[in-house]
Amino acid sequence: MSKIVDKKKRRSEIAKAAVDIFARKGFENTTVQEIADRAKIAKGTVYLYFKTKEDILNEASKEILCELEGNLLHSLSRLTDPVEKLSALITEAMTITPEFEQIFIVYMESRLFHLRDREYGTFIKNFEESLRKVRRITVEIIRQGKTQGAFRNDADAEALAFCLFGAFDGVVMQYLHNKSGFDIENVRNEFLKNFFNGLMDN
Amino acid sequence: MSKIVDKKKRRSEIAKAAVDIFARKGFENTTVQEIADRAKIAKGTVYLYFKTKEDILNEASKEILCELEGNLLHSLSRLTDPVEKLSALITEAMTITPEFEQIFIVYMESRLFHLRDREYGTFIKNFEESLRKVRRITVEIIRQGKTQGAFRNDADAEALAFCLFGAFDGVVMQYLHNKSGFDIENVRNEFLKNFFNGLMDN
Amino acid sequence: MSKIVDKKKRRSEIAKAAVDIFARKGFENTTVQEIADRAKIAKGTVYLYFKTKEDILNEASKEILCELEGNLLHSLSRLTDPVEKLSALITEAMTITPEFEQIFIVYMESRLFHLRDREYGTFIKNFEESLRKVRRITVEIIRQGKTQGAFRNDADAEALAFCLFGAFDGVVMQYLHNKSGFDIENVRNEFLKNFFNGLMDN
Amino acid sequence: MSKIVDKKKRRSEIAKAAVDIFARKGFENTTVQEIADRAKIAKGTVYLYFKTKEDILNEASKEILCELEGNLLHSLSRLTDPVEKLSALITEAMTITPEFEQIFIVYMESRLFHLRDREYGTFIKNFEESLRKVRRITVEIIRQGKTQGAFRNDADAEALAFCLFGAFDGVVMQYLHNKSGFDIENVRNEFLKNFFNGLMDN
DNA sequence: GATGAATGAGCATTCATTCAT
DNA sequence: AATGAATGAATGCTCATTCAT
Numbered sequence: 125m126s127k128i129v130d131k132k133k134r135r136s137e138i139a140k141a142a143v144d145i146f147a148r149k150g151f152e153n154t155t156v157q158e159i160a161d162r163a164k165i166a167k168g169t170v171y172l173y174f175k176t177k178e179d180i181l182n183e184a185s186k187e188i189l190c191e192l193e194g195n196l197l198h199s200l201s202r203l204t205d206p207v208e209k210l211s212a213l214i215t216e217a218m219t220i221t222p223e224f225e226q227i228f229i230v231y232m233e234s235r236l237f238h239l240r241d242r243e244y245g246t247f248i249k250n251f252e253e254s255l256r257k258v259r260r261i262t263v264e265i266i267r268q269g270k271t272q273g274a275f276r277n278d279a280d281a282e283a284l285a286f287c288l289f290g291a292f293d294g295v296v297m298q299y300l301h302n303k304s305g306f307d308i309e310n311v312r313n314e315f316l317k318n319f320f321n322g323l324m325d326n
Numbered sequence: 327m328s329k330i331v332d333k334k335k336r337r338s339e340i341a342k343a344a345v346d347i348f349a350r351k352g353f354e355n356t357t358v359q360e361i362a363d364r365a366k367i368a369k370g371t372v373y374l375y376f377k378t379k380e381d382i383l384n385e386a387s388k389e390i391l392c393e394l395e396g397n398l399l400h401s402l403s404r405l406t407d408p409v410e411k412l413s414a415l416i417t418e419a420m421t422i423t424p425e426f427e428q429i430f431i432v433y434m435e436s437r438l439f440h441l442r443d444r445e446y447g448t449f450i451k452n453f454e455e456s457l458r459k460v461r462r463i464t465v466e467i468i469r470q471g472k473t474q475g476a477f478r479n480d481a482d483a484e485a486l487a488f489c490l491f492g493a494f495d496g497v498v499m500q501y502l503h504n505k506s507g508f509d510i511e512n513v514r515n516e517f518l519k520n521f522f523n524g525l526m527d528n
Numbered sequence: 529m530s531k532i533v534d535k536k537k538r539r540s541e542i543a544k545a546a547v548d549i550f551a552r553k554g555f556e557n558t559t560v561q562e563i564a565d566r567a568k569i570a571k572g573t574v575y576l577y578f579k580t581k582e583d584i585l586n587e588a589s590k591e592i593l594c595e596l597e598g599n600l601l602h603s604l605s606r607l608t609d610p611v612e613k614l615s616a617l618i619t620e621a622m623t624i625t626p627e628f629e630q631i632f633i634v635y636m637e638s639r640l641f642h643l644r645d646r647e648y649g650t651f652i653k654n655f656e657e658s659l660r661k662v663r664r665i666t667v668e669i670i671r672q673g674k675t676q677g678a679f680r681n682d683a684d685a686e687a688l689a690f691c692l693f694g695a696f697d698g699v700v701m702q703y704l705h706n707k708s709g710f711d712i713e714n715v716r717n718e719f720l721k722n723f724f725n726g727l728m729d730n
Numbered sequence: 731m732s733k734i735v736d737k738k739k740r741r742s743e744i745a746k747a748a749v750d751i752f753a754r755k756g757f758e759n760t761t762v763q764e765i766a767d768r769a770k771i772a773k774g775t776v777y778l779y780f781k782t783k784e785d786i787l788n789e790a791s792k793e794i795l796c797e798l799e800g801n802l803l804h805s806l807s808r809l810t811d812p813v814e815k816l817s818a819l820i821t822e823a824m825t826i827t828p829e830f831e832q833i834f835i836v837y838m839e840s841r842l843f844h845l846r847d848r849e850y851g852t853f854i855k856n857f858e859e860s861l862r863k864v865r866r867i868t869v870e871i872i873r874q875g876k877t878q879g880a881f882r883n884d885a886d887a888e889a890l891a892f893c894l895f896g897a898f899d900g901v902v903m904q905y906l907h908n909k910s911g912f913d914i915e916n917v918r919n920e921f922l923k924n925f926f927n928g929l930m931d932n
Numbered sequence: 933g934a935t936g937a938a939t940g941a942g943c944a945t946t947c948a949t950t951c952a953t
Numbered sequence: 954a955a956t957g958a959a960t961g962a963a964t965g966c967t968c969a970t971t972c973a974t
Contacts, residue, residue, distance in 0.1 A: 150442055152354035156965060166939045171966065210525075229441055236438065239431055239502055240352055252503070266525075275525050283516035284525070286508055287497055294496025295489055300441055301454070306488055314485035322524030323412075323468075323477050323486070357947060368956045370950085379948065554846055556758035559968060570935045572971085581969065614929075636842055643835055643906055644756055656907070670929075679929050687920035688929070690912055691901055698900025699893055704845055705858070710892055718889035726928030727816075727872075727881050727890070762944060772960045774946080783944065 135173045138163045139183040147226035151181055151233055182250075185234040188227045189254040196258055206269030211316060213262065217292040218312040220299065228296055235293075259285045291315070337375045340365045341385040349428040353383055353435055384452075387436040390429045391456040398460055408471030413518060415464065419494040420514040422501065430498055437495075461487045493517070539577045542567045543587040551630035555585055555637055586654075589638040592631045593658040600662055610673030615720060617666065621696040622716040624703065632700055639697075663689045695719070741779045744769045745789040753832035757787055757839055791840040794833045795860040802864055812875030817922060819868065823898040824918040826905065834902055841899075865891045897921070 141163035145154045156177055160167040174180045199216035203209045220228075238248045262285040269275035295315065299308055343365035347356045358379055362369040376382045401418035405411045422430075440453060464487040471477035497517065501510055545567035549558045560581055564571040578584045603620035607613045624632075642655060666689040673679035699719065703712055747769035751760045762783055766773040780786045805822035809815045826834075844854045868891040875881035901921065905914055 148442060150354075150438070152352075155963085167965090168940060168967080169938055172937065177965065207526075229438070232434075232438055232441075235499065235503065236352070236431065236434055239434075239499070240350060255503075269525075276523070279520070279525060280512065280516045283508070283513045284520060286500060286504075286513055287493070287517045287520070290497030290500035291489070291493035292496060293499060294494060295492030297437065297441070297495060298488060298492035301437065301457075302488075306485070310482065311485045311488055314482045315489045318481070318486060318489070318521065318524065320524050320526050321478070322520065322522050322526075323471075323481060324409075324522045324524075358949085359947080369948095370956050370958095371954080373949070374954070552846060554758075554842070556756075560970085561968080571969095572935050572937095573933080575970070576933070611930075633842070633845055636838075636845075639903065639907065640756070640835065640838055640842065643838075643903070644754060659907075673929075680927070683924070683929060684916065684920045687912070687917045688924060690904060690908075690917055691897070691921045691924070694901030694904035695893070695897035696900060697903060698898060699896030701841065701845070701899060702892060702896035705841065705861075706892075710889070714886065715889045715892055718886045719893045722885070722890060722893070722928065723924065724928050724930045725882070726924065726926050726930075727875075727885060728813075728926045728928075761942085773944090774961060775959055777945070778958065 131173065135183055136187060138165070138170060138173055139180060139187055142180045143184045143188065143226060143230050146181065146184065146233065147229045151177075151237070156180075181230075181234065181237070184230060186250055188231050188234075189251065191227065192231070193254055193258055197261070200261070200265075206265050206272060206274055207320070209265045210262075210269070210319075213265070214288070214292075214316055214319065215312060218295060218308065218315065220296065220308055225300060228300070232293070232297065255289070259289055262288060288319075333375065337385055338389060340367070340372060340375055341382060341389055344382045345386045345390065345428060345432050348383065348386065348435065349431045353379075353439070358382075383432075383436065383439070386432060388452055390433050390436075391453065393429065394433070395456055395460055399463070402463070402467075408467050408474060408476055409522070411467045412464075412471070412521075415467070416490070416494075416518055416521065417514060420497060420510065420517065422498065422510055427502060430502065434495070434499065457491070461491055464490060490521075535577065539587055540591060542569070542574060542577055543584060543591050546584045547588045547592065547630060547634050550585065550588065550637065551633045555581075555641070560584075585634075585638065585641070588634060590654055590658075592635050592638075593655065595631065596635070597658055597662055601665070604665070604669075610669050610676060610678055611724070613669045614666075614673070614723075617669070618692070618696075618720055618723065619716060622699060622712065622719065624700065624712055629704060632704065636697070636701065659693065663693055666692060692723075737779065741789055742793060744771070744776060744779055745786060745793055748786045749790050749794065749832060749836050752787065752790065752839065753835045757783075757843070762786075787836075787840065787843070790836060792856055794837050794840075795857065797833065798837070799860055799864055803867070806867070806871075812871050812878060812880055813926070815871045816868075816875070816925075819871070820894070820898075820922055820925065821918060824901060824914065824921065826902065826914055831906060834906070838899070838903065861895070865895055868894060894925075 138159065142154070142159045144162055145158050149158075156170055157167050159180065160170050163170070170180070174183065196213060196216055199212045200209050203212055234251065238251060263281045266275060266279060266281040266284055270277055270279060270281070295311065299306060299311065340361065344356070344361045346364055347360050351360075358372055359369050361382065362372050365372075372382070376385065398415060398418055401414045402411050405414055436453065465483045468477060468481060468483035468486055472479055472481060472483070497513065501508060501513065542563065546558070546563045548566055549562050553562075560574055561571050563584065564574050567574070574584070578587065600617060600620055603616045604613050607616055638655065667685045670679060670683060670685035670688055674681055674683060674685065699715065703710060703715065744765065748760070748765045750768055751764050755764075762776055763773050765786065766776050769776070776786070780789065802819060802822055805818045806815050809818055840857065844857060869887045872881060872885060872887040872890055876883055876885060876887070901917065905912060905917065
């Protein structure tokens with residue numbers, strides 16, 4: 125009888141270890157040895173669970189996206205009012221925990237990766253898929269708000285959702301660059317206020 | 327004097343060549359040989375103008391920032407009205423030319439670079455400096471708008487400028503990922519509209 | 529007793545599986561995993577029957593030599609006339625079946641192996657032993673022919689047997705390299721004719 | 731001005747160093763480091779002259795074949811009589827110097843290599859070409875001998891040349907396996923005698 | 933006995949950097 | 954100043970072998 129190992133769990137463990145290092149050193153500057161050390165296994169063992177180092181990044185990305193997606197969806201789960209929903213979404217996306225910080229950096233590197241190599245098969249497909257999914261949900265919320273008369277009627281839900289998600293990434297990145305200079309809660313509040321009410325004085 | 331100019335020009339040529347390749351393959355996957363080939367000089371010659379490969383990225387980043395900064399400032403130069411100025415800024419930041427695309431990817435990689443290695447001396451300082459500079463100008467515009475009564479009085483100019491610049495990067499990145507799915511002009515218009523008027527129906 | 533038989537049988541099965549792969553990929557490029565897969569057992573199981581991968585090659589070589597030897601001896605078994613015997617030997621040695629082809633390649637690799645590493649204990653000893661044995665039989669045939677007056681009296685039986693066996697290998701190798709260019713039956717007939725009658729016109 | 735290095739000469743030097751090691755340890759068991767050490771250059775330098783390790787084997791094979799071919803042709807150069815020519819050819823092919831021994835082992839490994847991987851492009855083509863060339867010369871000699879009435883008229887020149895070259899390899903291999911047991915000169919003489927006069931007593 | 937997960941030594945290859953010319 | 958040959962450290966990946974189950 126052979127040892128029973130939960131392949132999925134192991135993959136996930138290794139991917140998690142990898143995220144730790146990727147976040148600190150970047151994909152290219154991380155050695156498989158370092159990942160193995162972090163996961164407390166031998167280097168060769170990594171290759172029982174992953175075909176290549178890039179494969180590890182893929183898995184890590186997938187898990188990261190799942191988690192980010194899960195968090196966002198969770199924050200919406202018990203809400204019904206479109207305004208509240210959008211607020212929750214924005215609040216969730218701009219809440220930065222130390223763990224999230226790590227994940228975010230790897231997420232950004234993954235995106236850059238794709239930006240360069242557009243052929244990257246399944247990986248990028250999952251990625252795009254996931255992003256689209258969350259965006260679609262946002263589109264729905266905006267539409268719902270328009271229907272209910274809460275949101276202005278000329279809002280292009282698609283384009284706006286697109287902007288929103290872009291803004292999440294950009295603002296978070298900006299913030300990570302400049303932590304000391306800004307208070308994220310303040311930024312988030314300002315973002316919320318402006319997103320809903322605009323800059324113009326009425 | 328002429329020698330110094332030549333040296334600067336040469337550095338710039340090499341940096342430009344590097345941007346071409348960095349954009350396509352990323353910093354780590356670009357070899358000095360490739361950069362030299364592109365610049366039509368010998369590999370060894372690169373080292374007469376740059377101390378290390380990273381040094382080339384630094385120079386490239388600096389030039390990129392100068393250009394982006396220049397573009398933004400130029401778009402503001404002959405305007406006086408705060409609303410028009412902000413509109414111009416947003417429009418400029420969300421105009422995507424093929425050349426800009428390339429630059430943007432390297433810019434993003436540079437940012438990621440800094441996010442990881444916070445000690446990175448002069449490089450990161452120049453970088454932050456430049457970003458801060460443009461942000462300060464934006465802050466001024468918003469303040470001016472508040473003073474003139476065009477913008478709502480409770481707007482936190484600093485935080486809002488911060489959001490704005492984050493949003494630029496994020497939206498552009500999003501767009502580059504998803505070119506086929508979206509029309510950047512439409513997105514930009516929606517962004518403008520929402521930024522000034524907000525989502526709520528008044 | 530049955531355990532021992534089983535063990536032998538299993539060793540043989542594994543060795544046979546190994547020959548399949550060795551012939552196609554060479555010893556160094558064959559993995560133990562491939563051999564195990566082919567033999568439909570687990571990788572670890574291989575090591576219950578063989579101490580090392582080289583050990584598998586040894587066993588395979590031994591079996592191959594046994595088979596080759598057996599074939600040669602069998603072809604002689606019911607003959608008495610030296611000329612007929614030698615003819616049969618040559619014919620047998622130059623008959624190429626698909627299975628033989630595979631075996632031959634591994635046999636050649638084994639020989640090369642020995643050529644390089646002369647210390648290789650038992651393995652090489654078995655090998656040499658086997659070759660010597662068949663050569664001795666050939667020597668006997670030639671001597672018998674000389675005694676009977678069929679073969680020329682100045683023939684050096686030892687040297688000639690030596691040549692003969694060398695020629696077998698070389699011709700077969702040549703042929704495998706150049707299958708499409710030659711008809712092995714024709715080559716074999718010419719070999720026989722020349723071996724017995726020489727090239728000179730009498 | 732850059733250093734002037736004779737690329738061809740350097741390649742050849744490296745290939746020669748490689749033959750030394752290949753002969754002793756075989757292609758797979760030879761490391762590029764060992765080759766570099768032997769050639770007294772750095773490991774990386776090897777890759778300025780060869781694309782891969784296999785490329786080194788190719789070059790080595792090519793050089794070996796050139797040398798073997800050159801030797802054979804040289805031994806024929808000033809002879810005119812077919813019998814003398816064939817004798818010289820056989821004598822040359824069965825003369826074993828220490829240097830030749832090394833070369834021969836690598837030559838054999840190369841052949842085995844091809845036997846397994848028939849697609850191996852240019853390499854195998856050069857190889858076959860070279861072998862064919864020498865064989866064609868031999869065919870000519872035999873035909874000439876037939877025309878002059880020296881050789882029996884029913885000799886199939888093609889098939890016989892084929893056998894001859896196979897026999898060379900095989901006998902040499904046999905001999906290298908069994909140096910202590912045989913005197914190569916004696917074997918060669920016996921081979922010559924039997925090749926020309928046959929085994930039968932007339 | 934049988935399994936296959938785990939190991940880690942080992943190797944081909946790449947590439948930033950140096951330096952003799 | 955310019956070159957490009959030389960270097961060798963660094964790293965992804967493989968695979969024979971071991972051993973807990």
